[in-house]
Amino acid sequence: MNSSHDITVYERNPEGSTYGWGVTYWYELFENLFRADPESARIIGERAVRWDTWFARVHEQPPVTIGYWDEGFGIGRQDLLDILTERARSLGVQVEFEHEVTDEAELSDADLVVAGDGVGSVLRERHAGHFGTEIDVGRNMYMWLGTTKVFDAFTFAFVETPHGWIWCYGYVYSPDNSTCVVECSPDTWKGLGLHQTNEADSLAMLEKLFADTLDGHALIGREHDDDSAHWLNFRTVSNRRWYRDNLVLLGDAAHTTHYSIGAGTALALGDAACLVDTLHQGSDLQTALGRYERERRAVTRMSQRAARNSARWYANLPRYITLPPPKMLTLLGQRHSAVLAHVPPRLYYGMGWLSSRVIRTFNRDARQR
Structure with missing residues (x-):
């Protein structure tokens, strides 16, 4: 200076x-x-x-861990x-x-x-x-939380409810704590009654939904003047x-x-x-x-x-969630793609890494438009 x-x-x-x-x-x-x-x-x-790995749990299916590039x-x-x-x-x-x-x-x-x-x-x-x-206001609802669960990898968890899917992604930021972002569609949010619950009840419900991922650890909300749950649209x-x-x-x-x-x-x-x-x-x-x-x-x-x-990938989660977890996680890693939303997921996955140069070219051209 x-x-x-x-x-x-x-x-x-x-x-x-x-x-x-x-x-x-x-x-x-x-x-x-x-x-x-x-x-x-x-x-x-x-x-x-x-961290250098991803960990994903899709409802009751066996969890998947992959190395990240x-x-x-x-x-x-x-x-x-x-x-x-x-x-x-x-x-x-x-x-x-x-x-x-x-x-x-x-x-x-x-x-x-x-x-x-x-x-x-x-x-x-x-x-x-x-x-x-x-x-531009996004459609999905999300809540930014902390947790005492220390994630070993960048962690994704997708849980199916009677009202649709709800998911979280978490990452460690200190030896004692991690961030945990919870997201869902408006229909799932209202169907679960999260639009009416205060913060304490919201956290209790989320801790139950993601119990396997949190291993019994608590979610921590934001301190504010009232007890309302701090759900947002991005x-x-x-x-x-x-x-x-x-x-x-x-x-x-x-x-x-x-x-x-x-x-x-x-x-x-x-x-x-x-x-x-x-x-x-x-x-x-x-x-x-x-x-x-x-x-x-x-x-x-x-x-x-x-x-x-x-x-858009998360907003269209039902399009990808029925794939086997390893394939779904691979497409999760490709979610920045401008092509993925316009190609059937199984076809996109089937193009394989031999076609990655073509995919990158499409993505680059789309970014430049």
């Missing part, structure tokens, strides 16, 4: 508090971090936990924030907690205002017309423009990708690294922000398409 720069980070939450449990990411995040700040990357790498990482969200906060302060950045900025006019003396205030960004919504903000945010005058969007304020691909943190850090690079290229501010917008929109466009395909 240039010592002549005066940088302040305003965080609306108190220090030491965060929403969520663990962050999952892939090696791409390390690559971005090492390029931007090797010191942060080193510390995060030391504190991360890793890319090592995955997990770290507690609070741990990650603490590392980044400490690193920022060590470089001379001022960090102010419990300070929400709702109008960029509050920072009228700033050369640049970076809005990283999340999917519901207040700063973005003030100028939604300029940014061309579009929000919102995919996209923007035609990413900056206005000296206000620029970053991370979930600019774009979101469905949680099933685990790309949000890597994309946000990639945004930050790209923004720094363009600002250091010596151009005037508007030229730099325009370059940042073009470069990152191209990257996130592909990720959002892959995420939509992944979300």
Whole structure:
């Protein structure tokens, strides 16, 4: 960091508090971090936990374990924030907690205002017309939970109920805890009565449904003021423009990708690294922000398409769930494909790895449209 720069980070939450449990990411995040700040990357790498296998349980069928072709990482969200906060302060950045900025006019003396205030960004919504903000609300219901069950692999569990399928996926993020995301269709959600239950009753029902996967461990909900269950529909945010005058969007304020691909943190850090690079290229501010917008929109466009395909796979789960678990799990690994939704699952699987080059070509061409 240039010592002549005066940088302040305003965080609306108190220090030491965060929403969520663990962050999952892939090696791409390390690559971005090492390029931007090797010191942060080193510390995060030391504190991360890793896995290289998938484990799946489909109702009462024997579980399946397969090796994964890319090592995955997990770290507690609070741990990650603490590392980044400490690193920022060590470089001379001022960090102010419990300070929400709702109008960029509050920072009228700033050369640049970076809005990283999340999917519901207040700063973005003030100028939604300029940014061309579009929000696509997903159909399925999901709940983001923690658990004391420490998963040895990235774990999937699919349970059939009289009202349809409900499933969870979990990953370890510390020696003592894992994240567990539960998802189902609206029909299953209402059929099970989850639309009427409070959080305690919802967790009790989910613990019973996923008892084999949790091995008797508890699910942990989010702390909030009332006892309502925190079920959500995922919102995919996209923007035609990413900056206005000296206000620029970053991370979930600019774009979101469905949680099933685990790309949000890597994309946000990639945004930050790209923004720094363009600002250091010596151009005037508007030229730099325009370059940042073009470069990152191209990257996130592909990720959002892959995420939509992944979300569609889960929304169409009955299409795949009758396959033998090993085949179903293979197609689960292909859920980012733009082709899979248009080819009968057994035929797609039968194309085999000899046809993978053709599949990749179709997927690449679809992403570029």
